[in-house]
Amino acid sequence: MNYSTTAKILSFFAAVVMAKQNVGSPLQCWIPAEYKKTWEQYIESYCFVENTYYVNASLSTFPNDPFSRKEYQLKYYQWTPYIFLLSAFIAYAPKLVFKFLNSFSNLVVSDIIQFAYSKNRQNVKAKKASDNLDAKALSTLIVTKFTEHNPSKIKFGKTLTITYFLMKVLELVSVIANLGLLMYFVDASSPFWGATLIKDLYKGNDWRTNGFFPRVTFCDLKTRDIGQHRPHTIQCVLMLNMFIEKMYIFLWAWFLICAIFTVINLIFWAIRVFNGNRQRTLINDALQQSGLKTEEVEDIDRFIRDSLSNDGIVILRLIDSNLGYINMAEICRQLYENFTAKKTE
Numbered sequence: 001m002n003y004s005t006t007a008k009i010l011s012f013f014a015a016v017v018m019a020k021q022n023v024g025s026p027l028q029c030w031i032p033a034e035y036k037k038t039w040e041q042y043i044e045s046y047c048f049v050e051n052t053y054y055v056n057a058s059l060s061t062f063p064n065d066p067f068s069r070k071e072y073q074l075k076y077y078q079w080t081p082y083i084f085l086l087s088a089f090i091a092y093a094p095k096l097v098f099k100f101l102n103s104f105s106n107l108v109v110s111d112i113i114q115f116a117y118s119k120n121r122q123n124v125k126a127k128k129a130s131d132n133l134d135a136k137a138l139s140t141l142i143v144t145k146f147t148e149h150n151p152s153k154i155k156f157g158k159t160l161t162i163t164y165f166l167m168k169v170l171e172l173v174s175v176i177a178n179l180g181l182l183m184y185f186v187d188a189s190s191p192f193w194g195a196t197l198i199k200d201l202y203k204g205n206d207w208r209t210n211g212f213f214p215r216v217t218f219c220d221l222k223t224r225d226i227g228q229h230r231p232h233t234i235q236c237v238l239m240l241n242m243f244i245e246k247m248y249i250f251l252w253a254w255f256l257i258c259a260i261f262t263v264i265n266l267i268f269w270a271i272r273v274f275n276g277n278r279q280r281t282l283i284n285d286a287l288q289q290s291g292l293k294t295e296e297v298e299d300i301d302r303f304i305r306d307s308l309s310n311d312g313i314v315i316l317r318l319i320d321s322n323l324g325y326i327n328m329a330e331i332c333r334q335l336y337e338n339f340t341a342k343k344t345e
Contacts, residue, residue, distance in 0.1 A: 003095045004095075006091040006178075006258065007088040007089075009251075010084045010085070011085070013247050013251075014084035017084065017244065020240060020243065021081065025044075026078075026238070027044060028236065029043055029219065044236070047236055048078060049078065051074060051075055052073070053072040053217060054211060054216075054218070055069075074214070076185035076186060077241060077244060083185060084247075087181060087251075090174045090177050091175075091178060093170065094167045094173075098164070098167035101163045104159075158309060159311065160311040160315070161313075164269075165270070168265065168266045169266070172259065172263060172266065175258045175259045176259065178251075179255045182251060182255070194252030194253060213241040213244060213248070214238065215238055215241055215242060216235065216238070217236050218234065219233070219234045272313075273317065280301065282313065282316065283303065283304060283332060283336070286328060286333070287329070287332065287336060290332065290333035291333070303336055307339045308335070
């Protein structure tokens, strides 16, 4: 939910805003009558490139000092597409880190999932009656990956587990980073600025009172005539903010929901992988589902400890999530039979 969907949403928003900036008119300014059309285009381009500023109606006087006006500058609107693209990269970064670290392990999850997926497609094309994939072939692949010795790669019994949970922690960090990025560029004083803004909009208090995403801003510039510099304060309509406001509110709510679900998912997976009772229940139920009689608790514990370890549990959980419980049960049976066969040799 976080890295894939979020990156697509942010990329779409970036494309929309960038199109508006380059194809349409992101802002329009009121120009003194003595300036011609070419001056109007120049001034609007200048005000868009340079930061405009917004003076809240609550101020009793308009700030005269040019340096004090910089405190009211809007520092986000011309950078919005690049902010969205940066946020998309931050959202997808945990997945890239996981792929990079997992490439050093013999047990590459993507290989196993891809192998199973291709087997499923072959079964569909062959119109096989059974929906189950070739569990024996897939379990052989997993066993090979578990037992294969390759000194050029790092291999630990818990490497996959550590890498997988690191990715989930990084997902939470990326969501918090994106929330902080939004908060910085809108110059909000609270991480719950989105809720405040939604509440204000519901009450009818728009940008004129709360100062968020103002539609009317000001721009200071100097024009050079013969022998003199003429300062101007230009009033501009920042139409782009009407769209950016809705995007930022949506992203704030989306990141907040992602943060909540990421925390819940992290806790949920930690219980499923590390809790001993959950491990035994997974293996015992899977073996019964695949047709084996109920095994002794000691045998199941030995299978988990000596063969699967945490990495094996993670693999079975991922196969369950991606390929279905029945396929996972068949693979678990094959792994268990391989383990018991070696034990009796």
